[in-house]
Amino acid sequence: MRTMQNIPPQFTRTHILLGDAGLQHLAEKHVFVAGLGGVGSYCVEALARAGIGRFTLIDHDVVAISNINRQLLALNSTIGASKAELMRTRIADINPDCNVTILKTFLTIDNVNDLVPEDSDYVVDCIDSLSCKVALLAESLKRGLNVASSMGAGNRRDPSRIKIADISKTEVCPLARLIRMRLRRENIYKPLLTVYSDEVSSVPLPPQPVEGPGRARAVNGTISYMPALFGMMLAGAVINRLLEQPPTPLPLP
Numbered sequence: 001m002r003t004m005q006n007i008p009p010q011f012t013r014t015h016i017l018l019g020d021a022g023l024q025h026l027a028e029k030h031v032f033v034a035g036l037g038g039v040g041s042y043c044v045e046a047l048a049r050a051g052i053g054r055f056t057l058i059d060h061d062v063v064a065i066s067n068i069n070r071q072l073l074a075l076n077s078t079i080g081a082s083k084a085e086l087m088r089t090r091i092a093d094i095n096p097d098c099n100v101t102i103l104k105t106f107l108t109i110d111n112v113n114d115l116v117p118e119d120s121d122y123v124v125d126c127i128d129s130l131s132c133k134v135a136l137l138a139e140s141l142k143r144g145l146n147v148a149s150s151m152g153a154g155n156r157r158d159p160s161r162i163k164i165a166d167i168s169k170t171e172v173c174p175l176a177r178l179i180r181m182r183l184r185r186e187n188i189y190k191p192l193l194t195v196y197s198d199e200v201s202s203v204p205l206p207p208q209p210v211e212g213p214g215r216a217r218a219v220n221g222t223i224s225y226m227p228a229l230f231g232m233m234l235a236g237a238v239i240n241r242l243l244e245q246p247p248t249p250l251p252l253p
Contacts, residue, residue, distance in 0.1 A: 027053035038227025040126030041072035046235035058103040109135040125149040151196035154220025161199035172198040
């Protein structure tokens with residue numbers, strides 16, 4: 001059990017805000033994050049710097065030069081490197097005590113339940129592909145897991161229009177509308193925490209072919225700060241909801 005005397009020094013400022021119980025609570029949590037691109041990389045960064053103690057991270061992709069404008073892990077020096085491996089290394093440099101499992105595979109409806117651990121305290125969706133996104137959300141909600149999801153950050157540039165809400169309360173966002181429809185088809189009406197924008201989006205490029213698994217899909221325009229803000233807000237929403245859960249009782253002095 002961490003106390004003020006033995007907490008890692010990188011968390012002393014967090015301790016001022018959360019105290020012994022709050023830090024210990026986050027250190028005991030296991031967060032599953034799918035997708036380590038623009039939104040996911042910043043989301044995991046914030047979760048790790050807050051002291052989350054265990055992660056399972058999934059991303060089959062490697063860094064491309066086109067990622068550099070918006071993804072935390074993307075640098076000229078990391079082109080071609082595994083995003084999952086880069087994120088694991090980065091977390092270890094933030095908090096060596098953090099337990100990180102990486103999955104370098106493509107999530108589908110057929111393997112989602114094998115990939116998402118039963119003991120996940122939160123499932124965080126930062127996936128771009130609609131079919132994979134819906135598969136993760138639907139199956140995790142069916143299993144009764146806590147789930148948070150990022151809607152589309154692409155084709156937008158106004159940070160003041162980013163919102164946090166249950167998916168049933170989202171407005172304007174076409175991706176949120178599609179996901180609501182898909183979940184209703186499976187008779188799923190459970191709460192789903194989302195970060196979304198109510199800014200009317202610009203028009204993407206038409207569908208482009210992709211390398212590896214997945215279908216050709218439209219290419220969105222992006223700006224450096226929007227995916228980062230989505231990821232940070234998603235992390236903040238998840239952390240605050242984790243802190244609302246009953247904490248592990250501290251031992252008596």
